[in-house]
Amino acid sequence: MPELMDLAEKIVSETQSGEQIEAFVSWGISTEARAYRGEVESLSVAESAGIGVRVISSHRQGFAYVGSLSEKAAKEALQEARDNSLFAGEDEAVGLAEPDGIRHGELDLWRDELSRSTTEAKVNLAIELDKACRNADPRIRQVTSSDYGDSAAEAAICTSLGIKAQTRESVCYIATDVLVGDHEDTMSGSGYSVGRELADLVLAKAVNDAVSRSTRLLGAKKQKSSQLNVVFDKRVTATLLSILAGTLSGEEVVKGRSLFAERMGEQLAASSFTLIEDPTNPFAFGASSFDAEGLASRKVMLIENGQLKNFLYDSYSARLAGAASTASAVRSGYKSTPSVGAKALFLSPGDFDEKQIIEKVGNGFYVQEISGVHSGVNPISGDFSVGAEGLMIRNGQLTDAVKEVTIASTIQKMLQQIMYIGNDVEWLPSSASGVTLAVSDMSLSGN
């Protein structure tokens, strides 16, 4: 394991007068195994590492990255970032994060056990998953993939303003995709389990989810178009919350691309709706001690009892807005610069579980899967239209299966029309937690 912080410090030690430098150095090792028909189909193992350097000079920012940890590569990246900064436009708000004295919490996101597990044990998990799925239900006609995957990653951020942050995290998962039915009536379903070491993974959960989610959709048909109440499955709710967070990005707000820009303090949503971003919660999949600029993670109240309370900021958008960073900078690795994003959204739970919500809603549409989020949801205008599969709710019961329909509304209207929020919080491998959610008056388009 190379000393990431040493390398980051070395890069930052090259800082010239009038300049700010940030070095982000990361290293990771990953394993991916796929099983099919009881055998390993593929197995990949690899290490990868890289350096991303930001240089800010005369209020101009340049960035460069290189997929290597050699000192020669580090020099190359620094020089290129410096050169890039000369051509950017000037902006007083450009700059690295200023240390703000907030202490970071110690989060336990790493397990030595993961690196001690043998490749064979990991491969066997994928094979067991495949076999368990094949034997789980007579209606299963194909298990297209059963995967095991993991990564152990470390990163160091060092800046010329005195920030030093080091993180390490281990993650592993199993995931499977199954097909049920026959060629006249096929449905698909997926299941997974996620953890930080092998012992966290629950094979039965992955199998049960894949089987129950696919078999209950057998016989699915298109429905007549109508206006109705919709109950979202936990996984779908997590996706919806991630979309919503995009509209609460301070960067989009200051750049005039948020539909909620002028609405601070207003009642955006039903009063039962309280949305918090909290990467300090160790149960969140996106939990992290620091943000991508090296500031300590903190809890941010975004919407409280339906009222808009805060936007998410990184240091640049905060300066533009005259606000403080909420430590909400994220980056997708050494190849990208930090930008604003949510990673641990939490919707305050309500009073009922999924079954009770379905009963209370009485008649409507239970949505298990959505598709076409990137093509049918416009987070700037608020238009919302997605493909959906699920089950009709009649007299408080889940009844016939539905496919090939869309559900539509606008983000603004959906927030106002929230009926129930479940008490069934589940931490999903997503930037948001999952919980059952009921929304009234959506348009189902079918035949």
Place this chain on the structure above:
Amino acid sequence: MSILTDEDILVPADVIEKTLSKAMAMGGEFAEVFIEDRHGSAISLDNKRVEELSSGHDRGAGIRVIVGELTGYAHTQDLSEKGLLAAAEAAAAVARRQQNSGGVIKMGSPTHQSEKNLVKILPETISKKRKVELLNEADEIARSGSDKIAQVQAGYGDSRRRILVANSDGLFAADDQVRTRLSVLCVAVGDGGLQTGYETLALTAGFEIFDEYSIDQVASEAARIAISKLNAKPAPSGILPVVIKSGTGGILFHEACGHGLEADHILKDSSVYTGRIGEIVASPKVTLIDDGTVYRGWGTSRIDDEGHPVQSNVLIKDGVLTDYMWDYLRGRKDRRGSSGNGRRQSYQHLPMVRMTNTYLIDGEDDKDQIVADTKYGVYVSKLGGGQVNTATGDFVFGMTEAYLIENGEITTPLRDANLIGNGPEVLQNIDAVANDFDICPGTCGKDGQNVPVGCGQPTLRISQVTIGGTAGA
């Protein structure tokens, strides 16, 4: 511009031979070395300012070893002999069942090296200042037409990807892929809130594209779309005829059948098109081609990421399914050759079956007549993406610029919405195909890997498809 003389990527043939020999000696039936060196630069303008210039360099090798039904893969950033041999050993570990005596692999010279390069001006030879000017120009043009344009985001990007592929069958091929793009996103503000317009110019070519195409075409188009949508009404909800303008509508075929014709889905029986070669799967007006050779197409290259020359493959001919798309591994399982569709995002990824440029060829109808013949329906002039479940064939695709058709005329603009259909049904319902072919760039995601693709079609009509809006149809 010879590939192997550049010291950045130079891996001597004897090191490649040793690496392959090592992998085979450890039990491989097939071994492959994929070496990639990628330089990229990107510039973003937002809020009237060039915010950032970014450049990067990645290089590494992926080593694949196949034994029976097993594939072992390892990648490394260390291109020295030691690094490559270690990766070969790791990849072969999965195949360590029996020790082969191990034939020694001998390489000739890589093919394709002497082919004429399509790139006239390498983007790396253009000053950063000039690239920055492009974006400032785009910003100015986008804002100049109307004071309703409230925000402009413009992006420039170029990449140069050099690959070298060698395998134990003696294949040894190289390619030098240069891509250049410019995109503009405009936000317009009106009484009804915010609306967006997006346009992009992206070709597998060099900086010469800016001599051939004007920035104005991209920037004005993005602004025009955003402004036109300010008066947009909610899209209808329900089944209607839909006319799709030439160009971005190719996404329809990419989703409705493209993914379902990828041999990995076929061999796992997870496609509605499995076992249907020779059958009628579409209207007789449909002839669909996947073609990696399209001149400067966004999904174009000379070889795929397994070293096979790309081809033009007819998938559907006059409505009859003629073939699937194949990579090396799936071709091997089916005892046939690759169709040049083995692609991967980078050296860190296993190759799999992917589309290149997928398009419907021209028909004989007239584009204006198609609209005139439609009493009530929707005219989609721009699609923004889609998603398919290959096992059920159900797919969605999103319209980002659309209008109502009333009494044969294009009228009210519509807000964004998805359309949903079932691939085999929608293909049967194509009842008019015009002769105004156009092709557009896109990014295709599959199994966590993104690759550049092209999608194209002439103006066409689907007699009925579900539109996922909120207004009564």
